[in-house]
Amino acid sequence: MSDILLDIRDLHAGIEGKEILHGVNLTIGYGEIHAVMGPNGAGKSTLGAVLTGRPGYEVTSGTVTFAGRDLLAMTPEERSWAGLFLSFQYPIEIAGVTMTNFLKAAVQARRKAAGLPELSAGEFLALMKQKMALLKMKPEFAKREVNVGFSGGEKKRGEIFQMAMLEPVLSILDETDSGLDVDALKIVADGVNSLRTPETSAIIITHYQKLLEYIVPDVVHVLKEGRIVKTAGRELVDVIENEGFEAING
Amino acid sequence: MDKVFVIGRDEIPSKVVLGAGESLRATFVALPGASAHLSLTVELTGEGAELDAAGLFVCREAENVSIEMNVRHLAGRCRSNQMFRGIADGRSRVRFNGLIYVEQDAQKTEAYQSCHSLLLSEGARVETDPQLEIYADDVVCSHGAAIGYPSADELFYMRSRGIPEQEARRLQIISFLSPVLSRLPEEFYSLIGFQS
Numbered sequence: 001m002s003d004i005l006l007d008i009r010d011l012h013a014g015i016e017g018k019e020i021l022h023g024v025n026l027t028i029g030y031g032e033i034h035a036v037m038g039p040n041g042a043g044k045s046t047l048g049a050v051l052t053g054r055p056g057y058e059v060t061s062g063t064v065t066f067a068g069r070d071l072l073a074m075t076p077e078e079r080s081w082a083g084l085f086l087s088f089q090y091p092i093e094i095a096g097v098t099m100t101n102f103l104k105a106a107v108q109a110r111r112k113a114a115g116l117p118e119l120s121a122g123e124f125l126a127l128m129k130q131k132m133a134l135l136k137m138k139p140e141f142a143k144r145e146v147n148v149g150f151s152g153g154e155k156k157r158g159e160i161f162q163m164a165m166l167e168p169v170l171s172i173l174d175e176t177d178s179g180l181d182v183d184a185l186k187i188v189a190d191g192v193n194s195l196r197t198p199e200t201s202a203i204i205i206t207h208y209q210k211l212l213e214y215i216v217p218d219v220v221h222v223l224k225e226g227r228i229v230k231t232a233g234r235e236l237v238d239v240i241e242n243e244g245f246e247a248i249n250g
Numbered sequence: 251m252d253k254v255f256v257i258g259r260d261e262i263p264s265k266v267v268l269g270a271g272e273s274l275r276a277t278f279v280a281l282p283g284a285s286a287h288l289s290l291t292v293e294l295t296g297e298g299a300e301l302d303a304a305g306l307f308v309c310r311e312a313e314n315v316s317i318e319m320n321v322r323h324l325a326g327r328c329r330s331n332q333m334f335r336g337i338a339d340g341r342s343r344v345r346f347n348g349l350i351y352v353e354q355d356a357q358k359t360e361a362y363q364s365c366h367s368l369l370l371s372e373g374a375r376v377e378t379d380p381q382l383e384i385y386a387d388d389v390v391c392s393h394g395a396a397i398g399y400p401s402a403d404e405l406f407y408m409r410s411r412g413i414p415e416q417e418a419r420r421l422q423i424i425s426f427l428s429p430v431l432s433r434l435p436e437e438f439y440s441l442i443g444f445q446s
């Protein structure tokens with residue numbers, strides 16, 4: 001097995017005929033946390049959308065290899081089964097469907113794809129309980145409709161809870177810090193840190209340094225105008241904090 | 251529990267009169283595979299009468315469903331609520347006509363009506379015609395009709411969690427119908443073509 005989990009090469013992509021990513025190169029190894037920082041409109045969320053196969057986004061050229069497979073040839077659900085997860089910046093409400101039923105459908109489909117037997121109702125509930133305890137969530141959460149009536153903080157915790165249930169190999173956290181106060185930020189960061197293993201990786205998309213105080217990245221990239229203009233270690237976060245994105249020009 | 255009527259199968263009166271303090275809670279269902287016609291007048295003739303009506307239509311092929319509701323507030327301080335939800339797939343035709351009539355003396359009336367439809371194919375057609383006819387001045391009334399397509403964002407959200415497309419579409423429909431579906435006994439999930 002290679003040490004490389006995700007390999008993005010010269011990725012050009014956009015939406016509605018407008019190119020937003022102008023040749024992105026990014027390599028992520030197993031067990032690494034990468035931060036992708038950049039100003040609004042740099043293409044950060046587009047990167048997350050393209051990697052997870054969001055309809056409407058078009059890849060015009062370039063390749064993405066995920067765990068040795070051609071990621072761009074896969075459907076969104078196949079990407080999930082392969083171990084990719086996106087924490088949405090704006091999680092979607094699904095009225096009338098409980099978190100339990102939603103996650104049961106997701107977990108069972110994933111097991112089926114992996115050739116594993118379905119979990120029994122009891123086994124599934126035990127798994128939910130275990131993950132909810134890990135993220136310090138109240139038991140009522142399981143019975144609530146997906147994201148309906150959730151506060152901003154609850155939605156983001158709900159995303160991390162889904163991440164815990166699906167045990168991805170690569171998690172993309174798209175602006176998970178936006179709209180969170182410091183307490184909620186700590187809970188989310190603790191959750192992400194507690195789910196970390198030597199084999200799992202994450203991409204933290206953000207334009208603030210705050211979350212990166214709690215989830216410490218191994219590598220920091222600056223994305224500007226659809227290109228990665230700088231890649232360095234965590235010390236880059238402080239440079240951005242002090243000098244702004246203006247100062248970063250590769 | 252609701253009184254549940256399957257349109258076209260169960261006997262449904264064409265007119266119901268609710269006197270002072272009387273109430274009716276009923277849910278009407280148009281099952282897939284059969285054309286159905288519902289025409290119902292409800293008169294609220296005494297103070298404090300209440301109607302809580304809901305309806306569901308699930309059209310998958312070439313069904314022809316028409317629903318005509320005529321809710322007449324003839325006395326004050328009555329309440330009516332009508333909530334219809336349905337899907338139209340294939341080459342089905344759905345028509346909803348809903349009238350809320352409030353007489354001049356029927357002050358302090360509260361009357362609501364909504365009919366939301368989800369179009370699942372380009373060959374299906376839904377027409378809704380909600381009407382308010384109000385002669386009293388101290389009332390709270392609203393009506394809303396919406397016809398739309400399944401949300402692409404919802405679908406992607408579910409698929410990004412590994413829920414296969416077909417299952418995600420099924421959950422989407424359950425989600426859309428849930429305000430009315432939740433009023434029905436469990437066996438209706440399989441009658442309308444969904445396992446719970």
